[in-house]
Amino acid sequence: MDTAPADITDNGGLRIIPLGGLGEIGLNMMAYEHGEDIIVADCGLMFPEPQMLGIDLVIPDITYLRERAGRVRGILLTHGHEDHIGALPYVLQELSLPLYGTALTLGFIREKLKEFDLESEVELNVVKPRDVVTLGCFSVEFIRVSHSIVDGCALAIRTPEGVVIHTGDFKIDQTPVDGELTDLATFSRYGDEGVLALLADSTNVEREGYTLSERVVGEAFDEIFPRCEGRIIVAAFSSNIHRVQQAVDAAVRCGRKVLLNGRSMVANVAIARQLGYLRMPEGVLTDLKELQHLPKEQVCMITTGSQGEPMSSLARIAMDDHKQIKLEAGDTVILSSRFIPGNEKTISDLINHLYRRGAEVFHEKVSEVHVSGHASQEELKLMLNLTRPRHFVPVHGEYRHLVKHARLAQRVGVPAERCLVAVNGDVIRFADGRGEIAGAVESGRVYIDGKGIGDVGEVVLKDRKHLSEDGMVVVIIAINQASGEVIYGPDIVSRGFVFEDESQQYLDETKKIVLDLLAGMSIETLGEWGEVKQEVRRILRRFFNKTIERRPVILPVILEM
Amino acid sequence: MDTAPADITDNGGLRIIPLGGLGEIGLNMMAYEHGEDIIVADCGLMFPEPQMLGIDLVIPDITYLRERAGRVRGILLTHGHEDHIGALPYVLQELSLPLYGTALTLGFIREKLKEFDLESEVELNVVKPRDVVTLGCFSVEFIRVSHSIVDGCALAIRTPEGVVIHTGDFKIDQTPVDGELTDLATFSRYGDEGVLALLADSTNVEREGYTLSERVVGEAFDEIFPRCEGRIIVAAFSSNIHRVQQAVDAAVRCGRKVLLNGRSMVANVAIARQLGYLRMPEGVLTDLKELQHLPKEQVCMITTGSQGEPMSSLARIAMDDHKQIKLEAGDTVILSSRFIPGNEKTISDLINHLYRRGAEVFHEKVSEVHVSGHASQEELKLMLNLTRPRHFVPVHGEYRHLVKHARLAQRVGVPAERCLVAVNGDVIRFADGRGEIAGAVESGRVYIDGKGIGDVGEVVLKDRKHLSEDGMVVVIIAINQASGEVIYGPDIVSRGFVFEDESQQYLDETKKIVLDLLAGMSIETLGEWGEVKQEVRRILRRFFNKTIERRPVILPVILEM
Structure with a gap:
C-alpha cells in the first residue's frame, strides 16, 4: 500500500x-x-x-x-x-x-x-x-x-x-x-x-x-415462558434494552419476578430506566435474598454471560459452582444472543454443562430467541x-x-x-x-x-505464542570473570515444558549436555557471553527436538562473577 | 461418579x-x-x-x-x-x-x-x-x-x-x-x-x-465449474474419496486437468485408486511442473487445507506466499468441507485473503458445496x-x-x-x-x-496458559553462602511481558524494588531460599499488578555460592 x-x-x-x-x-x-x-x-x-x-x-x-x-x-x-x-x-x-x-x-x-x-x-x-x-x-x-x-x-x-x-x-x-x-x-x-x-x-x-424483527424474539419468549415449570434464565447483551424489555414483559405476563444479574446488566438497565427507554412495573424486580424464598416457577433471571465467559455467573451456575442458584431438572435457560464467531466452543461447552444440570436450553441455532x-x-x-x-x-x-x-x-x-x-x-x-x-x-x-x-506489540505476542506452545527452559550458568571457569550450574528451571516432578532424570540429562558443551569450550570462548548463549540454545534446541519433539523458549542466563 | x-x-x-x-x-x-x-x-x-x-x-x-x-x-x-x-x-x-x-x-x-x-x-x-x-x-x-x-x-x-x-x-x-x-x-x-x-x-x-445426499455436492460442482473462467481450487478432506471423485469427474467434464495437493491428499488418493475406490481417466493428473504451462482454464487443483491451517499450501496461496501458484481475478476456490467448530475464525480469515487476491469463494454457508x-x-x-x-x-x-x-x-x-x-x-x-x-x-x-x-498434564497446561497471557519474568540473585551477602544481581530477564527495548526504565525500577527488599532482609532470612523466593514473587506480583495490571509468571532463581 x-x-x-x-x-x-x-x-x-x-x-x-x-x-x-x-x-x-x-x-x-x-x-x-x-x-x-x-x-x-x-x-x-x-x-x-x-x-x-x-x-x-x-x-x-x-x-x-x-x-x-x-x-x-x-x-x-x-x-x-x-x-x-x-x-x-x-x-x-x-x-x-x-x-x-x-x-x-x-x-x-x-x-x-x-x-x-x-x-x-x-x-x-x-x-x-x-x-x-x-x-x-x-x-x-x-x-x-x-x-x-x-x-x-x-x-x-x-x-x-x-x-x-x-x-x-x-x-x-x-x-x-x-x-x-x-x-x-x-x-x-x-x-x-x-x-x-x-x-x-x-x-x-x-x-x-430480510432480517427478522426484534418483535419475533418477544413472540418466542411468549411461547416458551408459559411452558416452563422451573426457573427461567434469559442471557442477553446488557445493551440490548429492547431484548431486556421483552424478557421483562414475558416474565410479568407469567407472574414471575425478575432478578437482574451481571454488572453491566444492572448498570445499563438503570441508565435505560432513568432515561425512559425501559418500562418496569413496580415490584417486578427481586434480589438474591428474596430469591431464596420465591417458588422457582416465579423466578426469571436476566443475565449477562451469554458467550460462556468463564468468570460469569451463568458459567458458574452451569458448572454447579454458584452459591445461591442451583439449577435442576425443569429449569430453562434461553441464550438470547448471537454465537459470536470465535466463541462457539465456549458457548457449546456452556450448553453441555447446562444439560448436565438437567436444564432445557434454547439458543439461536434451535429457536427464534435471537435476531x-x-x-x-x-x-x-x-x-x-x-x-x-x-x-x-x-x-x-x-x-x-x-x-x-x-x-x-x-x-x-x-x-x-x-x-x-x-x-x-x-x-x-x-x-x-x-x-x-x-x-x-x-x-x-x-x-x-x-x-x-500499545506497549505489547508483535514481538511480545510472538513470545507469548511460543511460550504457550512448549513452555520455557531457563539455563543458569555462572562463570568466573578472571579464570573463565564455570563456578556455578548449569541450573535448569522450566515451566510449561514437562512434568517437573516426573522428569528429574530428563532434566539431569539436559544439564549433562550443557556441562559437556561448556567443558569443550576454550577459556576465550567462555569469555564471550553471546557465543556461549547461542551455543547453549543451539545444542538444547537439537536435544529437545530429537528426544521429545518440543521447541520450548530456551533462555540461557550467564552470570559473570 | x-x-x-x-x-x-x-x-x-x-x-x-x-x-x-x-x-x-x-x-x-x-x-x-x-x-x-x-x-x-x-x-x-x-x-x-x-x-x-x-x-x-x-x-x-x-x-x-x-x-x-x-x-x-x-x-x-x-x-x-x-x-x-x-x-x-x-x-x-x-x-x-x-x-x-x-x-x-x-x-x-x-x-x-x-x-x-x-x-x-x-x-x-x-x-x-x-x-x-x-x-x-x-x-x-x-x-x-x-x-x-x-x-x-x-x-x-x-x-x-x-x-x-x-x-x-x-x-x-x-x-x-x-x-x-x-x-x-x-x-x-x-x-x-x-x-x-x-x-x-x-x-x-x-x-x-434428512441429511442431503453426497450427490448434491457433485451437482453443485457441475453448476459452478462450467462458469469458471480461471483456475479452480477444491479444498476437501483427503479421506472423503467420493468428494474427490466428484471433483475429478466435474473437472474432466470441463476439460480440466487435476493437480493433487497436500501430503494426505496424495497418499489417500493413491490408496483409494489402488483398492479400486476411485476412478481416474488416464492422463487427467498433472503436476506443478506441467501446471506452469497449462492455460488457467484447464486447471483444477484438489487440495487439503480447507480449515485454514496456517502452514497448508492453500493458506499460503491465499496469502500470496506460494511459489508456483499466484491467484488472480477470475479464479475460484471451493471450500468443500465443514467449518469445524473452533476453526471458524481461521477459515473466515482464509476466505477474506482469497477475496483480497480477487478470487471467488464458495463454501458451505453460501452454497451446497458440502453435505x-x-x-x-x-x-x-x-x-x-x-x-x-x-x-x-x-x-x-x-x-x-x-x-x-x-x-x-x-x-x-x-x-x-x-x-x-x-x-x-x-x-x-x-x-x-x-x-x-x-x-x-x-x-x-x-x-x-x-x-x-501423557507427560503433559494439567499442571503443564496451566503453566502454558499463564505464560501465554502475560509472559514471564525471571529474577536471578546470587547469595554468598557464608556471609549471606547478595553478590550478584538481581538480574531480570523477561519474555512476552513488555517491549524489552523500550522498557529499560521499567525493568530498572523492578530491579530496585527487589534490591530494596533484599537490603531489608536479615542474613538469616537470606539463608532461607524458599522464603526469599516467596517474598520476591509477592513483592513483584504486587508491583506489576499496581503499575501495569499484568500477572506474568515470576520465576526467582537464587544461586548460593
Missing part, C-alpha cells in the same frame, strides 16, 4: 479516512476531513482475537488524528455498542473533543467515562433524530435507524463536496419494540436532493432476504435505492463482506467504477463529484493489556 | 464401556466385555481444543484395557476417519491386537502404521459387509452404512446377552456416489430377531429432516424404527446431543427408563434383558505433545 504524502490535505477535496472497521468487524472509526476541519464518526474497540494472547482490548491507531489534533472538531456517535464507542476513554485521554449522540448512547458513554475519571472533562452534547449539528464546514443530521440497541442513528453529513450518508449499524425493522421506525422518509429526502456517497453497514451482506441487528440483502438494496448515491463505499465488514456489498450495489445500478472498496488507512477522496482511493495514511491496531496501551 | 469395584467382571452380564466419544466429539472407543472376553470398537483420536496449548493430539486413556490386556481379543474398526482410527498407532504400541475392518479402512490404517514402523507387527484382517467375525464369546457382523468416507460399516455384535447394534458414524444416503446403500435390510433383520440395545451416532441429532456425513433426525428415527431396540444408548456426541437423542428415541417409543445416557468411563451393564449404568471405571484423555505421550 502506498503511503500518502506527509500532509494529504494539500490535495483538497473531501477526504474520508477509515481508521478502523473496514476489513474487520469491530473497531469502527471514520474520519471526515475537508480543508481545516476534521470530524470523526464513532470510536470503537474490538475484543481480542484468539492469537492476541493476554490482550484485553484493541483500539484503533489514531496517529493521523493526533498529528492534526487542532483541526478535529468533535466525535459523532451513531449508537452505544462497544465496537462504536469502546475506544473513547482511551482516545479522549489524548484528544479533548466534544461528543455528539442520542441520550442513551451518551448515557452509556457517561458510565464509561466515570470509570476512567474523565466524566467532568468531556463535553457531551445530546441530540435527537433529525437534529443538525454544525462542526466547521460540516453539518450533520442524525437519522433514526433500528438496530439491536435503542436510539441508534445514521448520519447525513453535508460537506462542501456534497452529502455523505453514513449508516452506522442498522436494520429496517418494520415492527420495532418501541415503534421508532428507521426514518426512511429522511433517507429518501436526501436521495431526492442527491447523495455524493453512501457508506453502508456490510455485516449481514451474505444473508438473503440480528444488521440489515440483510433486501434491506441493503432498499437503502441503496432510497438514497441513490453517486458513489458507494461498503463499511463495517471483513474484506469479503465489502466485496460482496459492492457487488450488491452494482446489481441495483451503481456503476462498478463508483463502488470504492477501501480498507483501514485508505484515503477516499471526493472532488468535483468524482471519488477515488488516493493513497493511504498511517493506521492500525493498538493493543491494550492491563494498564499498558 | 462412583468408581466400580476393582474387577467389575465379578458382576457378570454384558458390560459396554465407552472409553471415549460419549460427552465429546472425537476420541471414539468402546469396549464390550463378557466373562473372559473383551472386544473393542474403534480407537480414535481428537484434535486438541484451544485450551490444550501446544498439544498435538489427544487419545483415550486405555488403563482399563491395559489392566486386562490378556482378555482383549481384537479391535473392530467401523471406518477410516481419524476420530475412529487415529489412536491405533499409540494403543498398538502397548497392546498387540488383531484389527478387523473393510479394505479402505485398513488401507488408511496400514499407511498410519508404516509411519510408526508398526506395519509388520499388526495383524490386519480385511472383512466385507455381511461378513461375520468371531472373537471369544462375541460374533460380529459388519453392516454397510453410508458416511462421508467410503467403506463404512455398522456392527451387529452378538453377545451371550443378546444382539447389540453399534452404528458407528452413518447417514442414510439414498443416492450414494458408489451406489452402495446403507444396508437397511440387515438392520431390519436384526430388528425382527430382537435387538438388546442400539448404540447410535448422535452428531446431527439437532438437525431436523454432512451424519444422519439427521428423520434418519435417526428410521434407524430406531428398523432395529426396534429394547434399550437405547446414544453415542458419538457432546452431552446435549446424547440427551436430545435419548428424547428422540422416546418419541419413537423406547421407554425413558431404557434410554441410557452414559458418559466416558460409565459401565453400561446388561443382564437378563435389563440394562443399567453400573458404576464407572478409570477413563480420560491422554495428551500427546511431540514424542511425549
